[in-house]
Structures are given as C-alpha cells and as structure tokens.
Amino acid sequence: MKALKDGYESVKKHFGVILGMWLPVLIVSLFGEGLLNSAGSGFLSMTNPGFYLFLTCVTLILGTLFTVSFQYGLLKSDQDGKFEFKRAFVAFDGLTWIGIIVISFLVGLIGFLFIFFFGLLAGGFLFSAVTEMNYAMIAVAAVITIIGGLAYLFIALSLYFVFFTYFTDTKGTDDGIFKAFPKTWKLMKGHRWQLLGLLVIEWLIELVVAIVLAMLSAIVIWLVLMITSFGIKVAVGAILGLVVFVIGLVAFVSLTLWFSMTSVKFFEALNK
Numbered sequence: 001m002k003a004l005k006d007g008y009e010s011v012k013k014h015f016g017v018i019l020g021m022w023l024p025v026l027i028v029s030l031f032g033e034g035l036l037n038s039a040g041s042g043f044l045s046m047t048n049p050g051f052y053l054f055l056t057c058v059t060l061i062l063g064t065l066f067t068v069s070f071q072y073g074l075l076k077s078d079q080d081g082k083f084e085f086k087r088a089f090v091a092f093d094g095l096t097w098i099g100i101i102v103i104s105f106l107v108g109l110i111g112f113l114f115i116f117f118f119g120l121l122a123g124g125f126l127f128s129a130v131t132e133m134n135y136a137m138i139a140v141a142a143v144i145t146i147i148g149g150l151a152y153l154f155i156a157l158s159l160y161f162v163f164f165t166y167f168t169d170t171k172g173t174d175d176g177i178f179k180a181f182p183k184t185w186k187l188m189k190g191h192r193w194q195l196l197g198l199l200v201i202e203w204l205i206e207l208v209v210a211i212v213l214a215m216l217s218a219i220v221i222w223l224v225l226m227i228t229s230f231g232i233k234v235a236v237g238a239i240l241g242l243v244v245f246v247i248g249l250v251a252f253v254s255l256t257l258w259f260s261m262t263s264v265k266f267f268e269a270l271n272k
Contacts, residue, residue, distance in 0.1 A: 001198055003269065007262030011254075014083040018257050021073050021088035028066045032059035064104050065097055068163050072096075074264045075164060091167075099166055099177050106181070107159060114155065118148030157192040158185045164267045187270055198266060202259050209255065213248050220244055 011018055036059055069091030076090055077083040091097050122144040129137030165184040170176035188195070224237040 001194075001201065003198060003262045003266040004201065004258075006265040007258055007260075010078060010261050010265070011257050014077075015257070017077075017083040017085060018074070018261070019253065020085045021077075021083075022070055022253075022257060022260070024088055025063075025066045025070050028062050032063055035059065061101060061104075065091060065100055068100050068104075069097075071163065071260060071264065072167050074261055075167065075267070078261075078264055078268065096167070096171060099171060100163065102177050103162060103166060103180065106177075107162065110155070110159075111152070114148070114152055118144060118152075122148065153196075154192065157195050158188045160184075160195060161187065161263075161267050161270070164264075164271075168271065191270055195266065198262070202255075202262070206255060209251050213244065213251065216244050216247065 036056060066088075070088050072090045073087035077087050091100055122141045125137045125141040125144065129135060129141065159181065162180050162184040165187060166176060166180035169183060170179040173179060220237070220240040223240065224233050227233040227236060
C-alpha cells in the first residue's frame with residue numbers, strides 16, 4: 001500500500017532523527033516495566049496492593065503519553081517537512097497531555113464495557129449450557145462471541161485515529177476531547193477495511209521477520225550442538241547468539257519506526 005511505501009521512504013530519509021524521537025518511548029517503557037517487575041517480584045504487590053496499582057496506573061499513563069507524543073511529533077514533522085528531536089515532546093506543550101489522558105481513559109472504558117457486556121452475555125449462555133447440558137447454548141455463546149468480536153473490531157478501526165484527530169482538528173475547540181470521537185468515526189467511514197488490510201499486512205511482515213529470526217536461532221543452536229569442544233561451543237554460541245540478538249533488535253526497532261510512520265501517512269491521506 002502507498003502508506004507503507006511512503007512511511008518507509010520517510011524513515012529511510014530521517015532514520016537518525018526518528019530513532020532519537022522514539023528513544024524516550026523506549027526508555028520510559030523499559031523503566032516502567034523494570035519498576036513493575038521489581039515491585040511485583042517482592043511483597044509489595046501483596047502487602048500494599050493499592051500502591052502497586054498506583055504504580056501500574058502511573059506507568060501506563062506515562063507510556064501512553066510518550067507514545068502518543070512520539071506519534072504527534074512524527075505527524076507534525078511530516079506536515080512541516082522538518083524532523084527535530086524536540087518534537088517528540090510536542091504533546092507536553094500546553095494542556096494537550098491532559099486531553100491524551102482523558103481520551104485514553106474513554107477509549108479504555110468503551111473497550112472494557114463492550115467486552116464486559118458481550119463476555120457476560122456469552123458467559124451466561126455457556127453457563128446454562130454446562131448446567132443444563134444444553135449444547136445448543138454453546139453454539140449461541142459462540143455466535144455471540146463472534147458477533148461481539150466483529151463489533152469490537154469495527155469500533156476499534158473506527159476510533160483508531162482518535163488521538164490524531166484530537167491533535168489536528170478538535171484540540172483548540174470547546175469540548176474538543178469529545179468532538180474527536182464522532183469526527184474520527186466520520187473520517188474512517190469507507191476506509192475501515194483499508195486500515196484493516198494495512199494492519200494485516202504489517203502483522204504478516206512481523207510474522208515473516210519472526211519466522212526468519214526463529215530459523216536463525218535454530219541454525220545457531222544446531223551449529224553449537226555440532227561442536228564437541230566445550231570452550232569453542234561456548235564462544236561460538238555467545239558470538240552467534242549476540243549476532244542473532246542484534247539482528248532481532250534492529251528488526252524490531254526498524255519495524256516499529258516504519259509502522260509508526262505508516263500510520264501517520266495513512267491518516268494524512270484520509271485527512272486531506
């Protein structure tokens with residue numbers, strides 16, 4: 001698709017700057033994950049679950065803020081044709097970050113209520129099927145689950161660019177946070193399947209890369225097992241393992257930047 005091609009060209013041209021813009025996202029994510037793992041591995045999660053929940057919420061909020069800010073930075077940079085590291089923090093200009101938090105909460109609430117409703121409905125039929133030995137209820141529960149999944153997918157695609165819409169169109173208006181939802185829904189009309197196709201292609205690319213890395217890992221393991229000398233086995237295993245790790249890291253970073261820029265290109269094409 002054109003968005004993939006354009007996204008690739010932009011990342012190739014501005015790779016260093018875009019990588020620098022993404023590093024705060026990586027640092028915050030690694031720090032948050034390390035903090036939660038450290039707290040969760042001890043007695044904190046059991047002795048003080050309230051504080052652990054607070055840490056989890058803070059970590060999620062910071063991760064969301066820096067991720068969305070990075071995406072905003074890409075969008076603003078691409079629109080102006082000027083990529084700068086400082087634009088990775090554009091969401092922290094003024095009160096934009098508050099809007100991001102509120103939108104994140106509303107999106108999460110919509111998703112939770114939707115899943116809860118269909119989960120409760122399907123679970124009720126499944127419970128009746130087990131207790132009453134009525135296997136027809138299992139089919140009903142399966143149908144409800146499928147319908148719920150498709151409806152959830154439809155809503156997710158419809159609101160996929162709600163953060164972008166808020167940033168570019170409704171941020172400076174009254175009730176801009178809430179106006180972003182219907183405006184995004186309208187913007188995606190007739191383009192949901194295109195977005196789904198793009199996401200499927202991205203997933204397939206990731207799958208191919210994962211398979212290649214798995215094959216490389218298997219080859220390394222096979223080569224190491226073929227070596228009889230323990231010292232040489234350890235040295236070769238360490239070197240080849242490091243090579244595979246570096247390849248995987250480069251692939252992960254490159255795909256992350258590429259697909260982030262692709263989302264920007266797709267949105268810009270919609271918003272012309």
